[in-house]
Amino acid sequence: MKMKLGISRLSSLVPILFSIVVIGCCLIAAEGGDDCKESGKLPGKNPPPGKCNEDDNSKCCAEGESYSIFQCSPPVTEQTKAILTLNSFQEGGDGGGPSKCDNMYHSDDEAVVALSTGWFGSDDNNRCHKSIIISGNGKEVKATVVDECDSTQGCDEEHDFQRPCRNNVVDASKAVWKALGVDENGKDEPEIEWSEA
Numbered sequence: 001m002k003m004k005l006g007i008s009r010l011s012s013l014v015p016i017l018f019s020i021v022v023i024g025c026c027l028i029a030a031e032g033g034d035d036c037k038e039s040g041k042l043p044g045k046n047p048p049p050g051k052c053n054e055d056d057n058s059k060c061c062a063e064g065e066s067y068s069i070f071q072c073s074p075p076v077t078e079q080t081k082a083i084l085t086l087n088s089f090q091e092g093g094d095g096g097g098p099s100k101c102d103n104m105y106h107s108d109d110e111a112v113v114a115l116s117t118g119w120f121g122s123d124d125n126n127r128c129h130k131s132i133i134i135s136g137n138g139k140e141v142k143a144t145v146v147d148e149c150d151s152t153q154g155c156d157e158e159h160d161f162q163r164p165c166r167n168n169v170v171d172a173s174k175a176v177w178k179a180l181g182v183d184e185n186g187k188d189e190p191e192i193e194w195s196e197a
Contacts, residue, residue, distance in 0.1 A: 039070055041068060042155060046063045051160075056087060057086060069152050070118065070164075071151075072167065074167070076119065079194075082194055083166065085170070090107060099112075102129075112144050113176060115147075116168060118151065137181050141179035
């Protein structure tokens with residue numbers, strides 16, 4: 001008799017437990033727990049001769065390849081995980097044209113960054129000129145957002161015929177890499193964390 005009561009009580013709890021799991025999953029999704037998904041593919045094409053600057057490990061587009069594009073980035077948290085890439089914001093550097101935020105070039109000695117499209121924000125609500133704290137390699141540096149690392153477009157003149165940015169990139173000047181004590185001449189793309197200052 002006791003055994004039957006135990007099984008009966010247990011079976012009455014199953015729907016309740018199932019409801020708790022479903023509600024929990026929905027709350028996680030609503031809070032951005034779901035990863036940002038690819039929004040399409042961009043067909044690659046070879047750049048005209050001498051038109052793609054491959055300095056700082058920049059990657060040029062290639063005919064026959066296709067590249068993921070993203071309208072979003074992973075959710076911003078108190079310590080947002082990202083990949084650190086190297087960029088020259090100077091005139092003639094691999095960053096291409098002037099920075100989106102101020103239409104100016106910036107010295108490699110300035111601690112400046114470009115953020116992937118989803119983190120950078122929209123034209124009327126972006127992180128232009130805001131400071132972020134970048135942590136990595138046991139060090140920290142404060143940097144100013146001056147540009148967007150475009151995750152939605154690429155392989156054209158405006159983007160120096162380079163591939164679209166991934167959706168989780170902090171594209172940083174040499175000054176940022178130096179402050180973090182990371183080898184800017186290496187092929188590595190260090191994992192870092194960033195937060196708003």
